[in-house]
Amino acid sequence: MTESHTEPTLTLHHLNDSRSQRILWLLEELGIPYNIKSYQRGPDGIAPQELAQIHPFGTAPIITDGEITLAESGAIVEYIIDKYGAGKAQPPESGKLDNLFYTHYSEGTLMPLLVNKLIFSIAPSKAPFFIRPLLRVVFGALQTKLIDPRLAIHSKYIETHLSKGQEWFAGGSEPTSADYMMSFALEAWANGYPAVLGGKTKEYVKRVHARPAYKRALEKGGEYSYAKDNF
Ligand SMILES: N[C@@H](CCC(=O)N[C@@H](CS)C(=O)NCC(=O)O)C(=O)O
Structure with missing residues (x-):
């Protein structure tokens, strides 16, 4: 039997020294397959323009998942736990x-x-x-x-x-x-x-x-x- 390697649909758009680190931690805790696309802040600390091509806010984190593009880390955390958590990360x-x-x-x-x-x-x-x-x-x-x-x-x-x-x-x-x-x-x-x-x-x-x-x-x-x- 041949092994099938399907590409993950979920991509985290990650900016250095930013809130997207909390999403990376979540993805690693849950063991979810994901792609990471990295962006670097400029010398002024501002996110590069490429991030605004993913979502108009131009801030991190942003995820894309199939047709979905989502900004705002609270929404992203809840979306990932809800869709991929498989019962993990649930409070008592x-x-x-x-x-x-x-x-x-x-x-x-x-x-x-x-x-x-x-x-x-x-x-x-x-x-x-x-x-x-x-x-x-x-x-x-x-x-x-x-x-x-x-x-x-x-x-x-x-x-x-x-x-x-x-x-x-x-x-x-x-x-x-x-x-x-x-x-x-x-x-x-x-x-x-x-x-x-x-x-x-x-x-x-x-x-x-x-x-x-x-x-x-x-x-x-x-x-x-x-x-x-x-x-
Ligand atoms: N409330 C938003 C804040 C997003 C935000 O301001 N992200 C910062 C990184 S921590 C950013 O992208 N800053 C770069 C910039 O504003 O150019 C969230 O939680 O996602």
């Missing part, structure tokens, strides 16, 4: 609400705060040199008054949740959509601004990084700045 009954909450909270609230923090930190250095001192004062005040107090609230909230003695956000024995979504936000936070993160949260990020599937995802995706555990 007791963790369904947590799974729902953390799956949406990551991109809905946490990532916008972290992205604002990043923009406010780097904006002054992008301005003409003579207005940089003024901008440093303005953006510094915005961080201190607006962003940092909120990040402190969110850090405490996440730490309290992860202090209940459970390994994963939905409380089961394996990662679920909540973890695929929270992993990127927390590893980016741990690498950029670790001081305010709690011990259980840091342990959680290290737990994600220790998964064999996560390590395989790193090999497939190439250089990724947020996988370092030096926090």
Whole structure:
């Protein structure tokens, strides 16, 4: 009998140092056959134009699967688990609400705060040199008054949740959509601004990084700045 090698229909459009790393981790955990097409950010950090030819947003991740083209990592995570999960990555009954909450909270609230923090930190250095001192004062005040107090609230909230003695956000024995979504936000936070993160949260990020599937995802995706555990 001859072996049949059918090409996977699913392709992940992967940008270096980006949210598409969480999709790679998911695909490796689930053991789903997939193609990967890699894109590199330019020197300005912006995604290359080729990504906008796949989906008008031009951001990562994007997947294509037969006729389907899908952007937005939360939608992609849910689509893949639903279509290819074969019963894996499901929360226990007791963790369904947590799974729902953390799956949406990551991109809905946490990532916008972290992205604002990043923009406010780097904006002054992008301005003409003579207005940089003024901008440093303005953006510094915005961080201190607006962003940092909120990040402190969110850090405490996440730490309290992860202090209940459970390994994963939905409380089961394996990662679920909540973890695929929270992993990127927390590893980016741990690498950029670790001081305010709690011990259980840091342990959680290290737990994600220790998964064999996560390590395989790193090999497939190439250089990724947020996988370092030096926090
Ligand atoms: N909420 C979207 C955000 C997508 C997004 O902003 N992706 C970033 C990478 S982490 C990107 O492609 N940035 C490059 C650019 O904006 O040029 C998602 O979760 O997919």
